[in-house]
Amino acid sequence: MEQLKFKNIAHKKGQPPGTLIYTGNKTDDYEIAVINYNSEEYCEHELNDIEECLPFIDSPKVSWINIVGLHKVDVIEKIGRFFNLHLLVLEDILNVNQRPKVEYSDEYLFVVLRMLTYNELSHQVDSEQVSMVLGKNFVFTFQERKVDVFEPIRHRIRNKTGLIVKNKADYLLYALIDIIVDNYFVILEKIGEEVEILEEDVLLNPSQEVVHTIHRLKRNLLELRKSIWPLREVLNVLNKDETSVINRNTAIYFRDIHDHTIQVIDIVETLRDMVAGLLDVYLSSVSNRMNEIMKVLTIIATIFIPLTFIAGVYGMNFKYMPELNWRFGYPMSVALMLIVGILMVIYFRRKKWL
Amino acid sequence: MEQLKFKNIAHKKGQPPGTLIYTGNKTDDYEIAVINYNSEEYCEHELNDIEECLPFIDSPKVSWINIVGLHKVDVIEKIGRFFNLHLLVLEDILNVNQRPKVEYSDEYLFVVLRMLTYNELSHQVDSEQVSMVLGKNFVFTFQERKVDVFEPIRHRIRNKTGLIVKNKADYLLYALIDIIVDNYFVILEKIGEEVEILEEDVLLNPSQEVVHTIHRLKRNLLELRKSIWPLREVLNVLNKDETSVINRNTAIYFRDIHDHTIQVIDIVETLRDMVAGLLDVYLSSVSNRMNEIMKVLTIIATIFIPLTFIAGVYGMNFKYMPELNWRFGYPMSVALMLIVGILMVIYFRRKKWL
Amino acid sequence: MEQLKFKNIAHKKGQPPGTLIYTGNKTDDYEIAVINYNSEEYCEHELNDIEECLPFIDSPKVSWINIVGLHKVDVIEKIGRFFNLHLLVLEDILNVNQRPKVEYSDEYLFVVLRMLTYNELSHQVDSEQVSMVLGKNFVFTFQERKVDVFEPIRHRIRNKTGLIVKNKADYLLYALIDIIVDNYFVILEKIGEEVEILEEDVLLNPSQEVVHTIHRLKRNLLELRKSIWPLREVLNVLNKDETSVINRNTAIYFRDIHDHTIQVIDIVETLRDMVAGLLDVYLSSVSNRMNEIMKVLTIIATIFIPLTFIAGVYGMNFKYMPELNWRFGYPMSVALMLIVGILMVIYFRRKKWL
């Protein structure tokens, strides 16, 4: 959750490096699911214990092991032991406030991504860490909570649609990253719609609410940028065909995600510029409206003050005020007030103040 | 259309990569036109089916196949099959919200550009994707809607003016990109004129309208920048003579467009700076004008309030107020008011408040 | 202390380079402590004289000599002589306003870091220089004051937890730097919480206090940035395995700190953007609130001024004012005032001014 963002970052302070501690929020979600497939057949299993995945890994088919819930640190530890992952990689899987990054050795490739979800209630962009480990013929994915973002890929494997089942584990990794990046567009669409509603609000109904919406959108866009910007470098590594576990034909696909990522960054920057521009429009709208009101009110006051003065003069109690005894003194004074008032209105009109 | 910009970007979410879906707006425009030429002769045909273009491709002359309307996905698919284009290229042709990019293999070169048009009604810059595939002796161009932007090139081929007919397909590609980039100058000219009109408006008639115009211009310039900025890299690739389908003599021409693109970016940045500066001028104009009004009104009120006070004093009903019984009490009180009023005016004048 | 920051920077002006002068604040803290360990055993000693550390250095175990208090310049000078450190290195140890940097020769590696502490009283980030010299089998650490930041590492050595005791001196250097960088997260967490409290304050209780808090946070974030930004380059050198005193296996750990540092910079930049955004929200909140007050007050005045005018008219002392003698003149005038007042309220309501 957004509000807790700065509360967990120092969770591990003072612990020796390599200590495996889960730094995210507690959750009850816990699941280990394996899909084992090739272009002819597939099977799905839910595992109780991580040891059960070992036979799948040894099969020549592609295995995708999805682990939901990182609070069971011993599971991660065992995976590290079985697959010979570096201690720092395990630490990164559990430390769920990482920025996107990629690391690789001769045997495996490790990717950290941020999955973004748009919270419809709080209108906040929540971000969650998804780690992936790509080996020879398997992919591990680690999620904090059970979210259905990978469901379409499971669907494609089951139905043997698309190219996934015809390719190796590296293509599966591509498909998984692709679906996460595609999801960014959904978030951007939501924010884009909000910006457009905001644009109308600013013109028609510039309330103080608008400032808070702008502030919230700015925070969301900051969050997005922080999550997406480093992804560019990650994909730059992946499409450059430098690693031993991604083969050449798949690298070109990562280049495609790279292009999408740059497009996402472009849109984020454009939205940031637009939101910043809206604040200017809002501020000038508000001050304009306020100024109009104050102007009219001040003009009303300004017209009546001299009239009240005239009335005041003839309210004086001097014994010798000849006008007071005139037959038409009263109507003449009223006429005087009318003339003064009309002259002032004309003057203000001519000056374009009214 | 501008207003829909953020509504389509997530169109393909959850689809397997390589699924061919047209992400643009529905349109009825549909046309396949072939021009087949060399320096001696040319012929033009409108095709019903994409298969009919195959004989043209096999001719030694240069063929330019222009496809308008991308909603017929099967046409694109067939082209991909006939000319051995990568699935991701086909996807890029149909996904019409791409940023400009270039990709090439040994056999072909693929370019995505954004064609900009200035909508005179809404004063908005609309942007449309134009994709091009350059092969050995052919160029494919893909447009969403029928716009006449390439007409001058057809004209030149028909009249054999210019260098097009004397050169190969790579020169045709250059001519097509050149005409799109030249078109950016037309848009900039329109926006430049708007900025100049705005500049006068800000000084002579600073209404709230101005803020909206500034906001609109900013959006247009953002749109322009987003479309043109990545073009620089595209042309950098093209003029570097690295690809097998562009030969050396033509590469120098792409360098020329590269220079134009940088000039366009320069002008866009200058216009952005100018528009941003105009907002400052506007805001200070408005607040200045408002301040002037408020100052004058407040001064009027300030002069009359003490006078009204004097009138109030002589309106009191005390039994023993000697002035009230004086023979010249009334004119003296009026004189007092006059003196007070005049002194205040003099004081305000000296202070330069009036 | 923050307030003195700009008062010491020119301390050494006019001194010949290589003159050893301590440029920090006077302090009574002074201590030389040695820990000598390998994976089997360890011993701790407090030394009176720096010469006493020589036997430890010659032992095959790893020695960590922590020197607190830099005002005893002769101690530093002796260390320089014993371990053949360059005069400029000694100068850098004593000149405690350095930016983070790394320097290495064939025999040793010299690192300058800034340790940050959050002063709970003044809500200021204080920064202190920590220098480290890594040799073949020893690490020197130099601190200005006695702060317990390294205590967890001593603890780990004593309890033989973690990887420290299994590794060489270069791993100790890593552990020391790691604990300093981890500490940055603690500071960021504190500032992050302050920003969140501020965010609520800005909405609920936008007092002038807020501006000072924003200014203070900005200064703190500037201080943080200045201390952390150059660290990136330092760690870039360390993880690149270019130096002779860090071996390959340890270099990967420095890469991990490098990632953390970039994450810290990311958060600092995000916080800076958020704080800057909060100033906008605050300013618009304040001016909004002020405008609301002024509007209501002006409306009250505007309603009563015409009513007072009517009262003024019937307060005039003309002899012939027929209304004055009417039987129901008084209630009619009051009714007139009521009607005028109500009409004005209705008008203001319709205009949405009330």
Add this chain to the structure above:
Amino acid sequence: MEQLKFKNIAHKKGQPPGTLIYTGNKTDDYEIAVINYNSEEYCEHELNDIEECLPFIDSPKVSWINIVGLHKVDVIEKIGRFFNLHLLVLEDILNVNQRPKVEYSDEYLFVVLRMLTYNELSHQVDSEQVSMVLGKNFVFTFQERKVDVFEPIRHRIRNKTGLIVKNKADYLLYALIDIIVDNYFVILEKIGEEVEILEEDVLLNPSQEVVHTIHRLKRNLLELRKSIWPLREVLNVLNKDETSVINRNTAIYFRDIHDHTIQVIDIVETLRDMVAGLLDVYLSSVSNRMNEIMKVLTIIATIFIPLTFIAGVYGMNFKYMPELNWRFGYPMSVALMLIVGILMVIYFRRKKWL
């Protein structure tokens, strides 16, 4: 002219590339002048036809052919034919809205510069294109209008002062570029003086005029920056001794202009920062002054309103108002008003409002 800047940029739209069209303003200036010199002798000629320059080119001396007026497109075309210049070079000479650039082949070097003049009447910086072609032993210069900027160089050739006559054509090119860059300092000096006058105006006499001056200066500085920034790259090429027509000894001189150009950019950026700062000072001056006025006026009103109230109370017509019948009721009421007024003034003074 500044006002027409955005009106010509799309002049060539739809024309085939390589079409020679002059895109500048019509002018009657037309002149072809040749100076042919070596260290011993020189001769000057005015030519009617461009063919007449051919014998000069063939002479072993250095020839400088200055062409004023680009509307005679056929002259440029002939030069292109005689000297084998690329069609795109000819196009660049005639398209006078280019940014500075350099291009070179084995036989010649082509430079586009912008010559700036300060229009004393409109206080605008006008910019004009100057193109130069350097060959083996000749330099062509192309100007739109007859301006005397090169006169000092002619003077030096005639008097054999300086190093020009002792060197080859490349040194002449250097001298020509040098005089254009030197001219930038003249413009900067003018703008610098304007900024200084403005600085005083902002403090002593902050009128609305100031905003327009600031806006104009910003535009001028934008224009300058646009013209000078790309020059850096041009000179980088020239001083790098990569081209065949510039020899090593002269390259060092281009390095000198490069330094000057960077200095010009420095000053432009400094002036931009200063002008931006002045807007802040102006805005705060104006609002401060306005606030002072409003404060004083409001205080006057605030003092008199309670006094008027007291007068109003004793102006009431109640039958039983004991004060009215007191012998000293009137002076007492006046005293009351005085006391209230003085107390308020004291209160405002103590609050530092007056």
Add this chain to the structure above:
Amino acid sequence: MEQLKFKNIAHKKGQPPGTLIYTGNKTDDYEIAVINYNSEEYCEHELNDIEECLPFIDSPKVSWINIVGLHKVDVIEKIGRFFNLHLLVLEDILNVNQRPKVEYSDEYLFVVLRMLTYNELSHQVDSEQVSMVLGKNFVFTFQERKVDVFEPIRHRIRNKTGLIVKNKADYLLYALIDIIVDNYFVILEKIGEEVEILEEDVLLNPSQEVVHTIHRLKRNLLELRKSIWPLREVLNVLNKDETSVINRNTAIYFRDIHDHTIQVIDIVETLRDMVAGLLDVYLSSVSNRMNEIMKVLTIIATIFIPLTFIAGVYGMNFKYMPELNWRFGYPMSVALMLIVGILMVIYFRRKKWL
């Protein structure tokens, strides 16, 4: 002097390059002083004519020739002739508005620096050019005016303290540059103190003065940045051991100055950010204070206007106003006013307006 900064930059316009003209302010300071030293002995001389320095140069000891006053152009010319300096180097020595730079040939190294002094009277940073030429065993320093900045170095040579006398001419160059860079810290300390005083002023006493101080500080920091920023590149060249006249052992010292320079730039940027932040704080302080005053005043007016209205009503002269004849009409009306006033105060209190 600051005020004249933009008046001299175009001094040389139209002069042939290589013309030796002094572009600084006229001064009477003129002095040529030689110090000739090695680790055993030293001698100091004041020369009348530059020829007299030749024997010193030929001695195996290190010679430092300090030339004060550049208006005697012939002296510079002679030096150029004797030591074979390039004409452009001589020009750079005399053209005293250069940005820092370094140039070197096989025989000598030429450095241009800016020496900054803080003018206590005008609170301005003045900048003066110092040029240095390093040869085999000599250093020339060129100053415009006699300032004592190098005195400590003379002192060290005389007393044989420090490393100067033990090293060659390149170390002398290092010491001279070091003392100039150290001096920047003194300036920064002064500005830092000013910023801190300003920080208090902004909170306690936010007068219009503050804006001018901020503007002045900004200018000073701009001046500093302009003088120091290019120094980084200069020192980058010097510490890279590429030149023939600086030997390896000394290069490491230049690296030390390089670090100091980066630190200076860091501090300048921090101060710039702080000053910019202070403007925001000031503006919000002022508008807050103003708003408070206006609010209180408007509330006073708003409370009295309805009361005055009530008084006005009972000041009307209707014949039939029953209240006027009531026994307790007057106290009741006063009570009514009190109640209305108190109710309004309560209302304003509840709304937190008071």
